[in-house]
Amino acid sequence: MADTGKQVKRKIIHIDMDAFYASVEQRDFPEYRGKPLVVGGLPEGRGGVVATASYEARKFGIRSAMSSKQALQLCPHALFVRPRFAAYKEVSQKIREIFSRYTDLIEPLSLDEAYLDVSNDKLNIGSAIEIAQQIKDAIKNELNLTASAGVSVNKFVAKIASDIKKPDGLTFIGPSSVESFMESLPIEKFYGVGKVTAGKMKKLGLFTGADLKKLTEEEMTRSFGKAGAFYYRIVRGMDDREVQPHRETKSMGAEDTFAYDLTGQEEMHAELAKIAKTVHDRLLKYQLKGRTITLKIKYSDFRQITRSQSLPNCTDEMEILLSTTKNLLAATDIENSRIRLLGITVSNFLPMPVNNKPPTDQLSLFDI
Ligand SMILES: [Mg+2]
Numbered sequence: 001m002a003d004t005g006k007q008v009k010r011k012i013i014h015i016d017m018d019a020f021y022a023s024v025e026q027r028d029f030p031e032y033r034g035k036p037l038v039v040g041g042l043p044e045g046r047g048g049v050v051a052t053a054s055y056e057a058r059k060f061g062i063r064s065a066m067s068s069k070q071a072l073q074l075c076p077h078a079l080f081v082r083p084r085f086a087a088y089k090e091v092s093q094k095i096r097e098i099f100s101r102y103t104d105l106i107e108p109l110s111l112d113e114a115y116l117d118v119s120n121d122k123l124n125i126g127s128a129i130e131i132a133q134q135i136k137d138a139i140k141n142e143l144n145l146t147a148s149a150g151v152s153v154n155k156f157v158a159k160i161a162s163d164i165k166k167p168d169g170l171t172f173i174g175p176s177s178v179e180s181f182m183e184s185l186p187i188e189k190f191y192g193v194g195k196v197t198a199g200k201m202k203k204l205g206l207f208t209g210a211d212l213k214k215l216t217e218e219e220m221t222r223s224f225g226k227a228g229a230f231y232y233r234i235v236r237g238m239d240d241r242e243v244q245p246h247r248e249t250k251s252m253g254a255e256d257t258f259a260y261d262l263t264g265q266e267e268m269h270a271e272l273a274k275i276a277k278t279v280h281d282r283l284l285k286y287q288l289k290g291r292t293i294t295l296k297i298k299y300s301d302f303r304q305i306t307r308s309q310s311l312p313n314c315t316d317e318m319e320i321l322l323s324t325t326k327n328l329l330a331a332t333d334i335e336n337s338r339i340r341l342l343g344i345t346v347s348n349f350l351p352m353p354v355n356n357k358p359p360t361d362q363l364s365l366f367d368i
Contacts, residue, residue: 009175011128012243013116014150014158015135017095018167020112021052021083024091027144036060036078043072043080051083055167085285088112091143098138102131107243115155117243129172136170153178154239160189178237183210190231197224209235252288254278255343261300262339265329272325275344280318288349289314293321295328296343304341307332314350321346 017023021039026032036057041048048068060075071078092111099106102125105117118131125131132149139147148169150161157178161171173181186208187193187201204223206212212220212235220228233239254275262268283289294308307328311320325344 009119010117010153011119011121012152012155012158013118013128013132013135014155014162015095015099015114015116015132015147016149016162016166017112017139018146018148019052019054019058020145021088022054022057023145024088025081025084026054028087032079032081036062036075038062038068038071038078038080039083040080041068042082043068089287091145094143095139095147098135098142101138102135105243105245107245115158115243129170132170132172136168154237155241155243156191156234156239157181157237159191160185182235182237183208183213185209187212190234192227192230197227200224250349251294251345251347252279252282252286252290253294253343253345254282255296255341257298257341258339262342263337265334268329268334268339268342269326271342272329272344273322275342276318276321276325279321279344279346280316283316283346288346289316290346290349291315292346292348293324293328294345294347295325296341296345297329297332297337297339298341300338300340302340305332310348314348316346 022037025037025039026035032054034056035054036059037054038050038057039053040051045068050062050064050066050068050071052064053062053071057071057075057078060078062071062074062078068080072080088111092108095112096106096108096114099114099116101123103116103118103120103122105120107115109115116135118128121131123131125134128151132151136147136149139145146168148162148166148171150158150163150171150173152158152161152173153175157173161173162169164171187206188198190209193201200223201207201212206215212231215223215232217229217232220232222228224231256271256275258271262271291314292308292310294306296304296306298304309324309328311324315321321344
């Protein structure tokens with residue numbers, strides 16, 4: 001590895017629960033066991049999507065973020081249930097408690113996924129692989145659920161590794177094999193590479209990590225911008241990102257860019273209602289209440305403004321979100337404006353108990 005001067009040696013574990021929401025449902029309701037189960041929006045509802053599909057449902061091609069209607073087409077006898085976030089959150093806290101026996105450096109990514117830095121080896125176990133195994137065993141024995149683990153020297157490789165032998169897998173990519181592992185990795189497996197970028201890479205004849213490695217840092221940046229510089233380093237096993245235990249959610253919101261510019265108050269209000277609903281659902285999902293509500297407006301000429309109002313009390317209520325943003329909108333000059341984007345953000349949250357921190361990303365997957 002070139003440029004190893006500043007490379008910090010870490011032992012990172014990425015733990016990812018297997019089909020989390022569906023597994024919790026199958027654990028709690030024996031009648032769902034062994035059946036194709038979809039947790040998410042119901043297929044008869046409008047715009048429902050799959051949050052999690054059980055492994056039995058995945059055999060029919062059902063995947064997360066797919067519309068529930070499509071899932072039903074793929075498997076007409078699938079069972080559909082609405083998510084029980086309070087239950088998942090409770091399990092998530094128990095999982096977090098298991099992690100905390102082994103390390104204080106825990107970075108939750110969502111209810112069912114976290115990075116752990118076990119370099120410090122709190123219990124003197126001696127091996128990161130053994131720590132990962134013990135965590136998996138504790139989750140199985142105490143919670144009756146399975147998790148998959150990836151163990152490596154950095155976050156990027158640990159996260160890819162946890163996905164290799166799902167479900168109930170444990171994959172170790174040691175320091176000496178990181179580079180060859182990255183070289184053999186298909187570009188789609190680099191997380192953060194979306195379909196568009198993958199298509200662009202393939203057009204350039206880039207199919208694996210080894211192909212990416214042939215490009216200079218400048219070439220990577222020229223073709224893929226900031227992400228290009230990141231991939232240049234990642235493919236060489238260079239990922240110094242720390243496990244950050246105190247990342248907190250500072251704000252939560254949603255916005256929508258419209259197919260055509262909005263001109264009348266009525267259509268603006270209708271769009272605000274939809275956005276307020278999404279924000280409301282997200283606040284509920286993460287059990288957040290905020291005091292400050294911000295309206296973002298982008299005009300047809302791309303000029304952008306934000307207007308905020310702080311309330312006497314924290315709220316997650318949709319009516320309040322909507323009435324506040326309508327007032328903020330009314331205070332702008334809407335008469336003669338053409339609006340291409342509206343957004344609502346809630347911030348200034350109630351302080352939460354230490355063990356009750358909301359996850360910090362992956363909010364887009366579950367807008368039902
Ligand atoms: Mg998972």
